[in-house]
Ligand SMILES: NC(=O)C1=CN([C@@H]2O[C@H](COP(=O)(O)OP(=O)(O)OC[C@H]3O[C@@H](n4cnc5c(N)ncnc54)[C@H](O)[C@@H]3O)[C@@H](O)[C@H]2O)C=CC1
């Protein structure tokens with residue numbers, strides 16, 4: 001039977017609410033009767049019941065005006081993971097998150113829900129049914145992930161029942177769905193450039209992908225269950241579709257659904273990983289002269305060639321989480337939502 005949740009308050013703010021996940025979250029919150037303040041460096045849409053505050057989350061004064069009289073804050077802003085701007089990740093994900101926490105405390109916010117990432121424990125080697133108590137990656141796969149680790153630590157350490165400020169982190173993995181600017185567009189772009197012919201490794205590696213509405217559901221459950229006496233305080237929760245799938249089956253289903261061929265030829269993982277490292281080094285050396293953006297970065301190759309799936313048992317137990325949309329239904333809805341990316345469009 002579905003869990004019924006009674007919202008304790010109907011006002012909230014979504015930092016990063018113009019983004020892919022943020023906008024889906026805002027739409028669902030509005031549908032549940034919340035009044036939402038969106039804080040983002042850009043305004044991407046308009047919606048009744050939503051007030052936009054355009055600003056940089058590193059600017060505390062700008063944040064304070066958006067957080068006035070708001071008891072619940074969702075923080076799902078980040079620079080795009082594919083960026084190679086280390087200083088930007090440091091400034092937004094680490095320094096900016098400190099500013100968000102400070103602003104929340106000054107504004108009297110009661111709950112902060114952070115969108116973290118399951119990749120905070122991923123080092124480029126297999127993770128099978130990983131639980132939240134795995135240690136943070138000592139060698140994170142890229143600078144994005146390194147700063148997501150620091151960000152999560154800052155938010156969870158800020159949890160204080162004495163101050164009446166409760167925090168929780170949601171760790172989704174491989175979010176996809178309508179309007180996603182990353183997974184499907186990068187995949188299709190690679191296919192159109194003839195780069196999706198090969199399977200990296202033997203193709204048996206299992207991975208979690210998470211439909212965006214399921215991620216939203218996890219966030220709202222966390223916000224509504226987070227109370228001083230609940231086990232959620234200062235905890236992290238994996239939120240996935242809870243249906244690990246072969247990475248290359250998932251990619252093939254999306255590609256075939258959009259009219260492209262599925263990759264068939266196998267290449268050894270170590271060879272492709274080595275080549276991606278070499279290419280990355282060449283791109284680094286040539287950067288003062290020319291900006292090269294390789295498709296097969298070491299991070300993408302590691303994600304495409306290893307097992308990395310996570311247990312949702314803690315979220316099921318503490319939040320009553322069950323993914324509302326199955327993987328098959330999610331893939332069908334996603335494919336349907338990208339008519340402009342179909343072969344020949
Ligand atoms: N897409 C994925 O597969 C996964 C994403 N995540 C996390 O989910 C969150 C949302 O990701 P997406 O929606 O995919 O990204 P997105 O790029 O679509 O949205 C991020 C939003 O943050 C805003 N933003 C960036 N810097 C800002 C700043 N300085 N001040 C104010 N706003 C700023 C952007 O304008 C954008 O609207 C991020 O925290 C990301 O790390 C976690 C796991 C997987």
Ligand SMILES: CC(C)CCC[C@@H](C)[C@H]1CC[C@H]2C3=C(CC[C@]12C)[C@@]1(C)CCC(=O)C[C@@H]1CC3
Pocket residue numbers: 081116117118119173174175182183186187190295296300301303304
């Ligand atoms: C070119 C192909 C080998 C791969 C194309 C698909 C990839 C673009 C995506 C497959 C797994 C995705 C993923 C993320 C981004 C997009 C992929 C690499 C994240 C890095 C996004 C941010 C996170 O927090 C973790 C995600 C893991 C999975």
